Amino acid sequence: xxxxxxxxxxxxxxxxxxxxxxxxxxxxxxxxxxxxxxxxxxxxxxxxxxxxxxxxxxxxxxxxxxxxxxxxxxxxxxxxxxxxxxxxxxxxxxxxxxxxxxxxxxxxxxxxxxxxxxxxxxxxxxxxxxxxxxxxxxxxxxxxxxxxxxxxxxxxxxxxxxxxxxxxxxxxxxxxxxxxxxxxxxxxxxxxxxxxxxxxxxxxxxxxxxxxxxxxxxxxxxxxxxxxx
Numbered sequence: 001x002x003x004x005x006x007x008x009x010x011x012x013x014x015x016x017x018x019x020x021x022x023x024x025x026x027x028x029x030x031x032x033x034x035x036x037x038x039x040x041x042x043x044x045x046x047x048x049x050x051x052x053x054x055x056x057x058x059x060x061x062x063x064x065x066x067x068x069x070x071x072x073x074x075x076x077x078x079x080x081x082x083x084x085x086x087x088x089x090x091x092x093x094x095x096x097x098x099x100x101x102x103x104x105x106x107x108x109x110x111x112x113x114x115x116x117x118x119x120x121x122x123x124x125x126x127x128x129x130x131x132x133x134x135x136x137x138x139x140x141x142x143x144x145x146x147x148x149x150x151x152x153x154x155x156x157x158x159x160x161x162x163x164x165x166x167x168x169x170x171x172x173x174x175x176x177x178x179x180x181x182x183x184x185x186x187x188x189x190x191x192x193x194x195x196x197x198x199x200x201x202x203x204x205x206x207x208x209x210x211x212x213x214x215x216x217x218x219x220x221x222x223x224x225x226x227x228x229x
Contacts, residue, residue, distance in 0.1 A: 003060045007142055010057035014050040015149065017043075054146065055223065061142035073137045078227060080133040081215070084126040086208035090115045090201070091123030096180070098165040100124055100157060112196050113179045115204075117187040120180035121161065124154035158182065 020026065031039045095109065096102040096116040101123040108116065119125055131150035138147065166173040187193040219227045 003057075003062055007054075007057040007061040010050070010054040011145070011149065014054045017047060017050055018153070058142040058146045059223070059225075064141035065139055066141055066144055067139040069137070069139050073139075074228065077130075077133040077137050078216075080129050082209060082212045084129040084133075085212040085215070086205050087119065087122040087126035087129070089204045089208035089211065090119075091121075091126060094122060096120055098168075098176075099161050108176065110175055110179045114197055115201070116180045117184065117193060118181065119183050121154070121158050121182060124157050124161075125183060128154040 027039070034042075091099070091101040093103045094101065094116060095114045097108065099116075099121045115122060128151055131147045131154075135144060135147035135151060138144065162177075165176065169176055187197075216227060219225065
């Protein structure tokens with residue numbers, strides 16, 4: 001199998017893993033049979049395996065330069081990824097069932113929207129920032145295809161989640177969207193919001209920075225690329 005064929009196969013497998021379970025009610029059938037926790041645990045393991053495969057395959061694909069790499073491009077991920085990691089840690093278990101990573105067991109409270117007031121899709125925004133920064137920093141064909149696909153997913157998902165939310169909430173949708181935002185820094189300077197959320201926000205920010213440091217120091221060993229210019 002050629003390196004291009006291996007990369008294409010890895011991309012198809014990775015993309016299919018995100019769309020096929022939604023077809024024909026397959027995901028709901030598997031959840032009903034094996035349980036929600038077992039399904040998502042197995043799905044998470046498979047997704048990580050496919051992610052590692054597609055990243056390795058992109059690195060082995062023939063190098064076809066689309067734009068020359070400049071030193072500032074290499075700095076971009078180092079500036080953006082810390083924020084992406086913070087958004088990711090703020091997104092897991094957020095009290096908003098209308099997004100990826102949101103807690104289905106914690107209903108949205110308009111009186112205290114929590115981090116959803118800053119972003120109702122923090123995990124998806126984190127993925128978008130990470131993918132876009134790496135798309136710019138890698139100007140070869142295989143990595144452009146890879147990271148462009150990663151960047152397209154959260155854009156489509158944000159649109160899809162919001163569309164589904166408006167349809168599901170009906171007349172209450174306007175109140176939900178008034179209390180949340182795709183991205184707004186205003187709550188971070190509001191005394192009332194900070195009183196309610198500062199403690200949890202600080203813990204998640206520290207967790208995000210810790211994850212970033214671990215990723216930075218393991219980047220060369222796992223990805224095989226030095227993250228600095």
